[in-house]
Amino acid sequence: MVVKLRHYLRCYNKNTELNILNLFSARQNMWSGSFSSSYSCWKRTWVTLPIGLLLLVIRTWPRLLHPEVWQEDGTYNLPGFFQNGLTDLLEPVNGYLIVVPKMITMLSVSISITQYPMISTFLACGVMLVVFYIVATAPIHIHGGILLAAACLLLPSNPEVFGLPLYSFWWTSILLFVVVFWNANQNDWILRAVIIIMASLSSPVCIATLPLLWVRVCFLRKNPREISLTLLATSCVAIQIWIMIHSNIYVVSQINIASFYLIITKFIGSYAIGNIFPMFRWYFGLFILSLLIVTVLRDLRSPAKWGLAYLLCATILMSISRLSINHLHQAIGSPRYFFFPFIILSWFLLQIALTETSRLLRMGALFILCLSILNAIPVLDRKHDDLNWATHLASCPHFKEYELPVHIDGNIAGTWALKLTKQQCNSLLDKDPFFKPAVTGGFPFRVIRKHPDDRPFEQNDVTVAINKVQPGNEWLGADPQKSHKNGIVVLGSFMDSGAGTGSLTLKMRRGDKLLYRSGLLRSGQFIEVQAPLFRVTTSPVAREWVQLDFSNDLLPDEFSVIFSDRSTDWHEWSAIMLKAD
Structure with a gap:
């Protein structure tokens, strides 16, 4: 059944086991290849987009029904545009560039100030839907297809970053994770270049994904397109770091040994059961961590699993370096900082469920994934007051x-x-x-x-x-x-x-x-x-x-x-x- 599901979700054929040398080899898919392959995948678009729209509405309906202006979008982005015009795109917010949110703000307010909350909210949801579609259909070397995209909308955390123009950069940043695992295709480099520029100039997450892009280049020395894209990513990261250093605003929280103990309960255990039975977070955290470690050790030649393991560690460290882990909670305490770690954790568990040869490991991963969906029910939506x-x-x-x-x-x-x-x-x-x-x-x-x-x-x-x-x-x-x-x-x-x-x-x-x-x-x-x-x-x-x-x-x-x-x-x-x- 798992094999059939995997075959249905993917628009291309691929071996279960990948090695370093063939990880980035080209294959036929909807982005390039034969007409029949492309037609089949485009036909599946009519399934992908409605599913994404349904999940998006489930998680963002209060903001769609009663759109409002939120946080720095109202106190930095709007006043900045009124005062500086388009040049405000290059002004940092909280210490780093956020180009995509500012573009949404500028476009929305240029259309109508009275309807600004509605227009900007719908544009932010449009960004979410585009990200959902790309994650579901992109030719990447991790399994799951539409399940990878659905996981982004079914996270067991408060939907703080869902449907807000200010937080749209959290969604565009997901595409940097996708680019890391993208199949080296000669015909889609423009799309990847656009993704790299827009996402890297909107979030410091680009700093975490850049090392993987350079590792990727090391095994594609004869591919000038991949080298060019990595150099482009490096330039964008350099700009973002320069802004962060010279803004004197970007704050880094101290990390101590106690933080690593809490990581298991807050970022791993809470994923499975933190909203329904928080007293068991430690036990489930150890179980999930053991599952991930065993899976990597069983397949030491899998770049996809090593890449996901690195991204999980990197995104967790970025979260706790931004705000003390003691103040973080997936439901009530800055839940946005759980967004990336929970996505990577979902993708990692999907790889285990869809590719592992051990039935025990597959069942364990499926159990955690199903439990995480139940764990998302208490925090499925987020209501707010009407500000008129x-x-x-x-x-x-x-x-x-x-x-x-x-x-x-x-x-x-x-x-x-x-x-x-x-x-x-x-x-x-x-x-x-x-x-x-x-x-x-x-x-x-x-x-x-x-x-x-x-x-x-x-x-x-x-x-x-x-x-x-x-x-x-x-x-x-x-x-x-x-x-x-x-x-x-x-x-x-x-x-x-x-x-x-x-x-x-x-x-x-x-x-x-x-x-x-x-x-x-x-x-x-x-x-x-x-x-x-x-x-x-x-x-x-x-x-x-x-x-x-x-x-x-x-x-x-x-x-x-x-x-x-x-x-x-x-x-x-x-x-x-x-x-x-």
């Missing part, structure tokens, strides 16, 4: 400056900010073919989460006095910490618990500012400005005091604002800070 990007953009032209919220981890309580001036907003929206002036005034206030001087908000940041509270006030509590400072008054819905409800009405003027704080939930927290063009607004989530600036130029000179808490949930409450006089 389009509404914020519609509000932006009505303030002198505005902060568009950008997701960090998907929680609205902790966001970064993309700061734009009124002039920048108007310029971007004027060029947007999809923008239509809203019938409402957007948000009546802007949320300022961080003081410009990096100090905590205090009395001087409030312009509304306690005497502006209207009769009938039901907010007679405070915040849970019972804030007390000279010259300020805190009023809130928190009485004995967050289960308290009620409302408070303030008389305000355009340009007034006050401080606001809330619990971790906001489904029943509302702010209603009694003025034309404005609707009831769901209150922001603010773990710490934030400033609400009611300076929207569509507001009348004077207006009333109703703060309401309509939830009896113990974790929901709101509070405002006013001047004592």
Whole structure:
């Protein structure tokens, strides 16, 4: 059965055992060769792409339904493009070049700023699908075909890097692993050259794959194309290293002996069972490690297995050198750093399951692979809060400056900010073919989460006095910490618990500012400005005091604002800070 499966998945015939001399020999496949071979493989495209699309949707559906702007994409890539134009492609982010994500950002925002989250998300998913297709069909010297590609989408880790334009470089980097095992074909060198350039200038992973390319050249001394491609890869690596050294940003974490002990549990044991029975990670880690070692020792002349073993070690070391292994967790602690090691581990196990002569080893590998799929179910997707990007953009032209919220981890309580001036907003929206002036005034206030001087908000940041509270006030509590400072008054819905409800009405003027704080939930927290063009607004989530600036130029000179808490949930409450006089 395994032999039949292997025969079905591959678009070419190949011996099970390979040696050093014939590893990179040419063969007929969909990228070159006879018409019948190519036709057969292209016909299989109609199976490959739907499977990839289905798996992609399963893992990224929350981001496809509610696309948002995330992390450095909103705080570095977008502002960089606004300021520097196309030259921003060569500006590093976090210490290294990321050309592919910046290309997605530039193309998307050039089409539409209001639809930027949707366009960039779909382009990022398009990159994932292209990578899936190339991995599934490329003429490489490791077995699996479409199973190799499916493994990339069925990793038992949080899908942090799935469907985000910023993290598309993680996907293009996979193609560097593919190039290492690519059949030396005279007709596809342009494709490989494009892959090498785009992937190497988007990720420092190129540093790890370069040694294997030079090993490859050592056994292809008479192949000038392979030498040229390796020299091209070397040049790209040199550029990436030069950027990393001169950026003074790329951080390397310390590695100690304890790190190697944790590798077995976190990067190997967690692959099989870390999300369902984490207490058994050590035992499964030892079992998988033993399986890999035995397989390599049984076939010491297999370059494919040695290459995968090297890549597994290299990607793990790169992960723990970037962030301390103590802070890593495949579900909740920077899960992106498990992406490459889990892919290589999946590919290694597939080689054992599809090529090993020992039935015991094959069954062991198949068992771990099936278990890893079950282990992926608890982390199959990743949900996030809606930040209302389009509404914020519609509000932006009505303030002198505005902060568009950008997701960090998907929680609205902790966001970064993309700061734009009124002039920048108007310029971007004027060029947007999809923008239509809203019938409402957007948000009546802007949320300022961080003081410009990096100090905590205090009395001087409030312009509304306690005497502006209207009769009938039901907010007679405070915040849970019972804030007390000279010259300020805190009023809130928190009485004995967050289960308290009620409302408070303030008389305000355009340009007034006050401080606001809330619990971790906001489904029943509302702010209603009694003025034309404005609707009831769901209150922001603010773990710490934030400033609400009611300076929207569509507001009348004077207006009333109703703060309401309509939830009896113990974790929901709101509070405002006013001047004592």
